[in-house]
Amino acid sequence: MDDSKGGSSQPIHISSEQVQRFCEFLYRRTGMSFAESKRYFIDRRLEDRIAATGSSSFQEYFSLLRTDADQEIEHLINSFTVNETYFYREEHQLRCMTASLLDVIVSQKEPGSTLRIWSIPCSTGEEPYSIALWLMENWPQVDNYNIEIVGSDIDTRALKAAAQGVYGDRALMRLSRDIIGRYFGPVASGNYQIDKGLRESIEFTRANLIDTKDMMQYRDFDLIFCRNVLIYFDDASRRLAAENLYDCLRPGGYICLGHSESMSRISPLFRVSRFPDAIVYQRPEVDDG
Missing domain, CATH: 3.40.50.150 (Vaccinia Virus protein VP39)
Structure with missing residues:
Protein backbone atom coordinates (compact mmCIF):
# COMPACT_ATOMS: atom_id res chain seq x y z
CA MET A 1 0.00 0.00 0.00
CA ASP A 2 1.23 3.49 -0.74
CA ASP A 3 2.80 4.98 2.40
CA SER A 4 1.61 8.42 1.35
CA LYS A 5 -2.05 7.49 1.63
CA GLY A 6 -3.71 9.55 4.34
CA GLY A 7 -6.00 8.20 7.00
CA SER A 8 -8.53 9.85 9.24
CA SER A 9 -7.68 13.30 10.57
CA GLN A 10 -9.23 12.32 13.93
CA PRO A 11 -6.87 11.04 16.66
CA ILE A 12 -6.79 7.25 16.89
CA HIS A 13 -7.39 5.88 20.39
CA ILE A 14 -5.31 2.81 21.19
CA SER A 15 -6.20 1.02 24.42
CA SER A 16 -3.74 -0.71 26.75
CA GLU A 17 -5.22 -4.07 25.75
CA GLN A 18 -4.67 -3.29 22.08
CA VAL A 19 -1.08 -2.21 22.73
CA GLN A 20 -0.50 -5.49 24.54
CA ARG A 21 -1.92 -7.48 21.59
CA PHE A 22 0.25 -5.52 19.22
CA CYS A 23 3.40 -5.97 21.30
CA GLU A 24 2.78 -9.73 21.45
CA PHE A 25 2.42 -9.79 17.66
CA LEU A 26 5.63 -7.77 17.15
CA TYR A 27 7.47 -9.95 19.64
CA ARG A 28 6.53 -13.17 17.83
CA ARG A 29 7.72 -11.69 14.55
CA THR A 30 10.95 -10.02 15.65
CA GLY A 31 11.87 -10.94 19.21
CA MET A 32 11.75 -7.25 20.17
CA SER A 33 10.12 -6.76 23.55
CA PHE A 34 8.64 -3.39 24.54
CA ALA A 35 7.45 -2.61 28.07
CA GLU A 36 4.74 -0.19 29.14
CA SER A 37 7.48 2.39 29.77
CA LYS A 38 7.90 2.57 25.98
CA ARG A 39 4.22 3.41 25.45
CA TYR A 40 4.92 6.77 23.80
CA PHE A 41 7.41 5.16 21.39
CA ILE A 42 4.89 2.44 20.52
CA ASP A 43 1.87 4.74 20.15
CA ARG A 44 3.70 7.22 17.92
CA ARG A 45 4.84 4.57 15.47
CA LEU A 46 1.53 2.74 15.49
CA GLU A 47 -0.34 5.98 14.79
CA ASP A 48 2.01 6.73 11.89
CA ARG A 49 1.41 3.31 10.32
CA ILE A 50 -2.37 3.51 10.87
CA ALA A 51 -2.40 6.86 9.08
CA ALA A 52 -0.09 5.66 6.31
CA THR A 53 -2.36 2.72 5.48
CA GLY A 54 -5.56 4.75 5.63
CA SER A 55 -6.96 2.60 8.43
CA SER A 56 -9.72 4.16 10.51
CA SER A 57 -8.96 2.32 13.75
CA PHE A 58 -6.42 0.13 15.46
CA GLN A 59 -8.63 -2.90 14.86
CA GLU A 60 -8.79 -2.23 11.12
CA TYR A 61 -5.03 -1.76 11.00
CA PHE A 62 -4.36 -4.88 13.07
CA SER A 63 -6.53 -6.94 10.72
CA LEU A 64 -4.52 -5.61 7.79
CA LEU A 65 -1.31 -6.37 9.64
CA ARG A 66 -2.24 -9.98 10.36
CA THR A 67 -2.92 -10.61 6.67
CA ASP A 68 0.30 -8.76 5.76
CA ALA A 69 -1.55 -6.82 3.07
CA ASP A 70 0.85 -4.86 0.85
CA GLN A 71 3.78 -6.14 2.94
CA GLU A 72 2.70 -3.98 5.86
CA ILE A 73 4.70 -6.09 8.33
CA GLU A 74 7.90 -5.03 6.59
CA HIS A 75 6.91 -1.35 6.81
CA LEU A 76 5.98 -1.78 10.46
CA ILE A 77 9.25 -3.48 11.42
CA ASN A 78 11.19 -0.77 9.59
CA SER A 79 9.45 1.87 11.70
CA PHE A 80 10.29 0.10 14.99
CA THR A 81 13.98 -0.60 14.44
CA VAL A 82 16.62 1.71 15.89
CA ASN A 83 19.50 2.50 13.52
CA GLU A 84 21.70 4.73 15.65
CA THR A 85 25.35 4.05 14.85
CA TYR A 86 28.51 5.58 13.42
CA PHE A 87 31.86 4.53 11.95
CA TYR A 88 34.40 2.86 14.25
CA ARG A 89 31.85 2.40 17.01
CA GLU A 90 33.31 0.29 19.86
Missing part, protein backbone atom coordinates in the same frame (compact mmCIF):
# COMPACT_ATOMS: atom_id res chain seq x y z
CA GLU A 91 36.73 0.62 18.24
CA HIS A 92 38.36 -1.69 20.80
CA GLN A 93 36.64 -4.64 19.14
CA LEU A 94 38.02 -3.65 15.74
CA ARG A 95 41.49 -3.47 17.32
CA CYS A 96 40.91 -6.91 18.83
CA MET A 97 39.95 -8.24 15.39
CA THR A 98 43.22 -7.28 13.71
CA ALA A 99 45.53 -7.58 16.73
CA SER A 100 44.31 -10.96 18.00
CA LEU A 101 41.28 -12.68 16.46
CA LEU A 102 42.38 -12.86 12.86
CA ASP A 103 45.78 -14.31 13.80
CA VAL A 104 44.00 -17.20 15.48
CA ILE A 105 41.52 -17.61 12.63
CA VAL A 106 44.01 -17.58 9.75
CA SER A 107 46.42 -19.88 11.58
CA GLN A 108 44.14 -22.65 10.32
CA LYS A 109 43.75 -21.29 6.79
CA GLU A 110 45.94 -21.33 3.71
CA PRO A 111 46.82 -18.01 2.04
CA GLY A 112 44.23 -17.30 -0.64
CA SER A 113 41.44 -19.04 1.24
CA THR A 114 38.19 -17.37 2.23
CA LEU A 115 37.67 -15.40 5.43
CA ARG A 116 34.00 -14.72 6.19
CA ILE A 117 32.81 -11.87 8.44
CA TRP A 118 29.18 -11.06 9.23
CA SER A 119 27.74 -7.82 10.60
CA ILE A 120 24.21 -8.31 11.96
CA PRO A 121 22.42 -6.02 12.43
CA CYS A 122 24.29 -3.83 9.99
CA SER A 123 21.91 -0.87 10.25
CA THR A 124 22.64 1.74 7.56
CA GLY A 125 26.04 0.26 6.73
CA GLU A 126 28.44 1.97 9.14
CA GLU A 127 29.23 -1.32 10.90
CA PRO A 128 30.29 -3.50 7.92
CA TYR A 129 32.00 -0.58 6.18
CA SER A 130 33.94 0.06 9.40
CA ILE A 131 35.14 -3.54 9.35
CA ALA A 132 36.31 -3.18 5.75
CA LEU A 133 38.06 0.15 6.40
CA TRP A 134 39.74 -1.11 9.55
CA LEU A 135 41.03 -4.21 7.77
CA MET A 136 42.53 -2.18 4.93
CA GLU A 137 44.12 0.30 7.31
CA ASN A 138 45.31 -2.04 10.06
CA TRP A 139 45.78 -5.63 8.89
CA PRO A 140 48.93 -6.30 6.86
CA GLN A 141 47.56 -9.66 5.62
CA VAL A 142 44.41 -8.13 4.12
CA ASP A 143 45.51 -8.99 0.55
CA ASN A 144 46.49 -12.56 1.40
CA TYR A 145 42.92 -13.80 1.85
CA ASN A 146 39.60 -13.65 0.04
CA ILE A 147 37.62 -11.62 2.54
CA GLU A 148 33.84 -11.82 2.34
CA ILE A 149 31.87 -9.31 4.42
CA VAL A 150 28.09 -9.66 4.70
CA GLY A 151 25.88 -7.02 6.27
CA SER A 152 22.38 -8.08 7.33
CA ASP A 153 19.44 -6.37 8.99
CA ILE A 154 15.72 -6.87 9.48
CA ASP A 155 15.08 -3.27 8.37
CA THR A 156 14.84 -3.09 4.57
CA ARG A 157 15.04 0.71 4.54
CA ALA A 158 18.31 0.56 6.44
CA LEU A 159 19.66 -1.97 3.95
CA LYS A 160 18.85 0.31 1.02
CA ALA A 161 20.64 3.17 2.77
CA ALA A 162 23.61 0.90 3.46
CA ALA A 163 23.91 -0.03 -0.19
CA GLN A 164 23.92 3.68 -1.10
CA GLY A 165 26.64 4.39 1.48
CA VAL A 166 25.93 8.11 1.97
CA TYR A 167 26.75 9.62 5.37
CA GLY A 168 26.78 12.92 7.21
CA ASP A 169 29.31 14.39 9.59
CA ARG A 170 27.95 12.66 12.68
CA ALA A 171 28.40 9.18 11.18
CA LEU A 172 31.96 10.07 10.17
CA MET A 173 32.97 11.82 13.40
CA ARG A 174 35.40 9.06 14.51
CA LEU A 175 37.22 8.90 11.17
CA SER A 176 40.31 10.97 10.41
CA ARG A 177 40.18 13.52 7.61
CA ASP A 178 42.78 11.42 5.81
CA ILE A 179 40.58 8.32 5.79
CA ILE A 180 37.55 10.33 4.72
CA GLY A 181 39.57 11.87 1.90
CA ARG A 182 40.81 8.49 0.65
CA TYR A 183 37.62 6.44 0.93
CA PHE A 184 34.75 8.93 0.59
CA GLY A 185 33.66 11.47 -2.00
CA PRO A 186 31.50 14.56 -1.42
CA VAL A 187 27.89 14.45 -2.60
CA ALA A 188 24.87 16.73 -2.27
CA SER A 189 23.86 18.43 0.99
CA GLY A 190 27.33 18.26 2.46
CA ASN A 191 27.30 14.47 2.81
CA TYR A 192 29.88 11.91 1.73
CA GLN A 193 29.52 8.66 -0.20
CA ILE A 194 31.82 5.74 0.44
CA ASP A 195 33.96 4.45 -2.42
CA LYS A 196 32.12 2.40 -5.06
CA GLY A 197 34.58 -0.47 -4.74
CA LEU A 198 33.84 -0.74 -1.03
CA ARG A 199 30.09 -0.53 -1.60
CA GLU A 200 30.28 -3.38 -4.08
CA SER A 201 32.55 -5.48 -1.88
CA ILE A 202 29.89 -5.98 0.81
CA GLU A 203 26.77 -8.08 0.33
CA PHE A 204 23.70 -6.66 2.04
CA THR A 205 20.86 -9.05 2.91
CA ARG A 206 17.74 -9.15 5.05
CA ALA A 207 17.86 -11.48 8.06
CA ASN A 208 15.78 -12.05 11.18
CA LEU A 209 17.81 -13.24 14.17
CA ILE A 210 14.96 -15.19 15.75
CA ASP A 211 13.74 -16.84 12.54
CA THR A 212 15.62 -20.14 12.57
CA LYS A 213 14.57 -21.05 9.03
CA ASP A 214 15.70 -17.65 7.77
CA MET A 215 19.03 -17.97 9.57
CA MET A 216 19.77 -21.39 8.09
CA GLN A 217 21.02 -19.77 4.88
CA TYR A 218 23.90 -18.17 6.82
CA ARG A 219 26.69 -20.57 7.67
CA ASP A 220 30.45 -20.91 8.13
CA PHE A 221 31.29 -17.40 9.32
CA ASP A 222 34.69 -16.98 10.96
CA LEU A 223 33.68 -13.83 12.81
CA ILE A 224 30.33 -12.24 13.63
CA PHE A 225 29.70 -8.74 14.93
CA CYS A 226 26.25 -8.71 16.55
CA ARG A 227 26.21 -5.56 18.63
CA ASN A 228 23.53 -3.69 20.54
CA VAL A 229 20.49 -5.64 19.36
CA LEU A 230 20.03 -8.35 22.00
CA ILE A 231 19.27 -5.62 24.55
CA TYR A 232 15.88 -5.23 22.81
CA PHE A 233 15.03 -8.94 23.29
CA ASP A 234 13.70 -10.80 26.29
CA ASP A 235 15.48 -13.86 27.72
CA ALA A 236 13.73 -16.39 25.48
CA SER A 237 14.44 -14.44 22.29
CA ARG A 238 18.06 -13.89 23.32
CA ARG A 239 18.54 -17.63 23.79
CA LEU A 240 16.99 -18.38 20.41
CA ALA A 241 19.13 -15.72 18.71
CA ALA A 242 22.24 -17.12 20.42
CA GLU A 243 21.45 -20.63 19.20
CA ASN A 244 20.94 -19.37 15.66
CA LEU A 245 24.18 -17.36 15.74
CA TYR A 246 26.03 -20.39 17.10
CA ASP A 247 24.93 -22.40 14.08
CA CYS A 248 26.07 -19.61 11.74
CA LEU A 249 29.64 -19.74 13.06
CA ARG A 250 32.14 -22.30 11.95
CA PRO A 251 33.66 -24.32 14.84
CA GLY A 252 36.29 -22.10 16.41
CA GLY A 253 34.68 -18.92 15.13
CA TYR A 254 34.11 -15.81 17.26
CA ILE A 255 31.25 -13.43 17.98
CA CYS A 256 31.50 -9.85 19.28
CA LEU A 257 28.56 -8.38 21.20
CA GLY A 258 27.82 -4.83 22.32
CA HIS A 259 29.51 -3.44 25.43
CA SER A 260 26.39 -3.92 27.59
CA GLU A 261 25.70 -7.46 26.37
CA SER A 262 27.13 -10.70 27.74
CA MET A 263 26.76 -14.08 26.06
CA SER A 264 27.62 -15.73 29.38
CA ARG A 265 24.25 -14.54 30.73
CA ILE A 266 22.41 -15.73 27.63
CA SER A 267 23.70 -19.13 26.53
CA PRO A 268 26.17 -21.81 27.72
CA LEU A 269 27.04 -22.71 24.12
CA PHE A 270 29.91 -20.24 23.78
CA ARG A 271 33.25 -20.03 25.53
CA VAL A 272 34.46 -16.70 26.88
CA SER A 273 37.69 -15.57 25.16
CA ARG A 274 39.65 -12.75 26.76
CA PHE A 275 42.04 -10.73 24.62
CA PRO A 276 43.97 -7.55 25.48
CA ASP A 277 41.47 -5.32 23.67
CA ALA A 278 38.14 -7.08 24.20
CA ILE A 279 36.17 -9.96 25.62
CA VAL A 280 34.58 -12.01 22.84
CA TYR A 281 32.81 -15.36 22.61
CA GLN A 282 33.89 -18.47 20.72
CA ARG A 283 32.07 -21.45 19.32
CA PRO A 284 34.23 -24.38 20.53
CA GLU A 285 36.31 -26.24 17.97
CA VAL A 286 34.55 -29.41 19.11
CA ASP A 287 30.94 -29.01 20.19
CA ASP A 288 30.28 -29.99 23.78
CA GLY A 289 28.00 -32.85 24.61
